[in-house]
Amino acid sequence: MYRIVRCSNCGNLQITSARKRFRCVRCGAIQDMNSVKPLYVTEDSRRAREMLAELKSRGRTSEFRKPAGMKWG
Structure with missing residues (x-):
């Protein structure tokens, strides 16, 4: 199982197969x-790799950007 997750600290999108952490x-x-x-x-x-690339390309627009000084969460 492959999951695309966003780091709540820096906002990075990545693929993981982790189950716990x-x-x-x-x-x-x-x-x-x-x-x-x-x-x-x-x-x-x-x-999963295709979707990650698509999500990251969307992130270059304002759609997925976080406000300055805010953490993802």
């Missing part, structure tokens, strides 16, 4: 899977 590849924060809601879930790793 994952470490953000950008800031190194360790987060419980219970504390984050996956943005996308699939069994197909290729589809």
